[in-house]
Amino acid sequence: MDAQQKTDRPVKGRKNGLYAGVSDELDASMRSGWADTERHGLEPSEQSGYAAKRRKALSAAFAGERLIIPAGRLKPRSNDTDYAFRPSSDYAYLTGDQTDNSVLVLEPLANGGHSAVLYLLPRSNRENGEFWLDGQGELWVGRRRSLAEAGAELAIETRDSRTAADEIAMAIADAPEVSTRILRTHDAVLEAALEAADAARRQNPEQAAEHDQRLKVFLHGLRLVKDDWEVEQLRAAVAATVHGFEDVVRELAWAIATSERWIEGTFWRRARVEGNDVGYSSICAAGPHATTLHWVRNDGPVRPGELLLLDAGVETHTLYTADVTRTLPVSGEFSEVQRRIYDAVYDAQEAGIAAVRPGARFRDFHDAAQQVLAERLVAWGLLEGPVELVLELGLHRRFTLHGTGHMLGIDVHDCADARCAEYVDGVLEPGMVQTVEPGLYFQADDLTVPEEYRGIGVRIEDDVVVTTEGNENLSAALPRRADEVEAWMRTLRG
Numbered sequence: 001m002d003a004q005q006k007t008d009r010p011v012k013g014r015k016n017g018l019y020a021g022v023s024d025e026l027d028a029s030m031r032s033g034w035a036d037t038e039r040h041g042l043e044p045s046e047q048s049g050y051a052a053k054r055r056k057a058l059s060a061a062f063a064g065e066r067l068i069i070p071a072g073r074l075k076p077r078s079n080d081t082d083y084a085f086r087p088s089s090d091y092a093y094l095t096g097d098q099t100d101n102s103v104l105v106l107e108p109l110a111n112g113g114h115s116a117v118l119y120l121l122p123r124s125n126r127e128n129g130e131f132w133l134d135g136q137g138e139l140w141v142g143r144r145r146s147l148a149e150a151g152a153e154l155a156i157e158t159r160d161s162r163t164a165a166d167e168i169a170m171a172i173a174d175a176p177e178v179s180t181r182i183l184r185t186h187d188a189v190l191e192a193a194l195e196a197a198d199a200a201r202r203q204n205p206e207q208a209a210e211h212d213q214r215l216k217v218f219l220h221g222l223r224l225v226k227d228d229w230e231v232e233q234l235r236a237a238v239a240a241t242v243h244g245f246e247d248v249v250r251e252l253a254w255a256i257a258t259s260e261r262w263i264e265g266t267f268w269r270r271a272r273v274e275g276n277d278v279g280y281s282s283i284c285a286a287g288p289h290a291t292t293l294h295w296v297r298n299d300g301p302v303r304p305g306e307l308l309l310l311d312a313g314v315e316t317h318t319l320y321t322a323d324v325t326r327t328l329p330v331s332g333e334f335s336e337v338q339r340r341i342y343d344a345v346y347d348a349q350e351a352g353i354a355a356v357r358p359g360a361r362f363r364d365f366h367d368a369a370q371q372v373l374a375e376r377l378v379a380w381g382l383l384e385g386p387v388e389l390v391l392e393l394g395l396h397r398r399f400t401l402h403g404t405g406h407m408l409g410i411d412v413h414d415c416a417d418a419r420c421a422e423y424v425d426g427v428l429e430p431g432m433v434q435t436v437e438p439g440l441y442f443q444a445d446d447l448t449v450p451e452e453y454r455g456i457g458v459r460i461e462d463d464v465v466v467t468t469e470g471n472e473n474l475s476a477a478l479p480r481r482a483d484e485v486e487a488w489m490r491t492l493r494g
């Protein structure tokens with residue numbers, strides 16, 4: 001179906017705009033006869049209270065400034081079809097809303113604090129035909145919340161987003177001395193409107209970019225420590241992800257008969273049924289593809305006797321994602337060399353997880369895991385010792401390739417723009433959630449390792465929350481130790 005089908009009948013009537021090809025009789029028919037479906041008496045969602053607290057923290061950090069946090073707009077995929085919409089993470093974090101074309105504006109108040117206004121697309125207009133003739137009309141894309149409904153559920157003042165750019169421009173014209181910051185890269189229309197309204201931005205674009213970046217850096221810092229509600233979302237994401245991994249093991253025979261794509265589709269089905277989507281492109285890497293860190297083409301064969309590295313996470317309906325990796329023997333049992341490599345990664349992960357606790361440096365878990373891997377590489381004769389020198393020169397990195405983990409939350413690589421002092425050079429606090437994901441990768445064409453190692457890649461990844469005492473592995477329900485993985489696979493495959 002496309003818009004043509006709506007107007008392909010040569011009928012008499014107004015011949016311009018939305019109404020081309022619509023008879024006056026049809027126009028009159030489509031305007032009337034619709035029930036009032038407005039929902040009344042809606043209660044604020046559980047999330048709305050948390051979102052209000054986050055806005056309060058943001059308001060306190062940017063006293064006297066205007067802050068603009070857009071959700072983003074639809075992106076065309078091909079001709080007149082769009083990618084599935086996902087709002088910017090910071091917007092969802094501050095509002096609990098997930099709709100396109102929306103924007104949160106915090107306007108500074110004279111006596112301190114901010115007023116918060118959420119600009120949203122309202123229900124479609126039935127008087128001008130928009131609701132059935134426009135590609136984004138509700139008849140095509142589904143019912144939207146009315147502004148009143150959204151306001152009640154999100155516990156925030158709402159206005160029509162089509163007026164947002166003009167209202168921002170007017171506010172700037174009224175008080176040009178008030179500093180404005182916008183969260184960039186999500187809404188080119190609003191950014192252009194802001195630039196047009198704000199002469200200082202045009203005069204010094206670099207300074208404006210830096211000014212805006214501070215808003216992002218602050219938000220990513222704020223997001224480092226998860227509140228209770230967020231930890232619950234991550235638990236739900238992990239629980240659905242565990243189901244997805246179980247589905248994949250159950251369907252391995254289908255994957256062997258087809259390709260890695262079967263695994264991708266199997267996991268995605270679970271993500272769509274239990275959550276919003278996958279939180280990132282699933283890495284379904286069989287055999288030597290496991291040595292490619294972000295193998296997302298997923299178009300290769302799945303062969304008995306080889307390993308399958310599956311790195312995948314379900315994103316909840318609230319947009320929080322798990323990020324879990326298991327490396328599974330396709331035929332159900334590790335070979336001797338596969339187990340040797342797997343056990344080394346497992347031991348490194350154990351050391352990494354043990355180093356996650358409040359007061360530890362964020363880098364500690366990485367150092368602990370890399371120490372184990374370097375020791376093992378030297379013990380196997382793949383690197384010449386001493387281990388200390390290997391670590392100092394970073395020689396092990398030929399086989400370990402990546403950092404041992406990252407923060408996790410509403411983005412899979414969460415809080416990426418937080419200040420180094422708060423994140424990578426910072427200290428862990430209760431409520432932080434991170435992955436622990438060491439790996440060993442021996443490329444198929446690596447002539448420096450014995451042939452039996454070539455083409456083997458192993459990563460084990462879990463999602464860990466820092467607690468007041470130490471940590472909790474949120475993904476502990478998915479077996480990790482080699483013998484437990486084998487037993488789990490046996491049970492699922494019957």
Ligand code: GLY
Pocket residue numbers: 280311312323324412
């Ligand atoms: N799960 C993919 C990554 O952490 O890069």
Ligand code: MN
Pocket residue numbers: 323406435437461
């Ligand atoms: Mn990860």
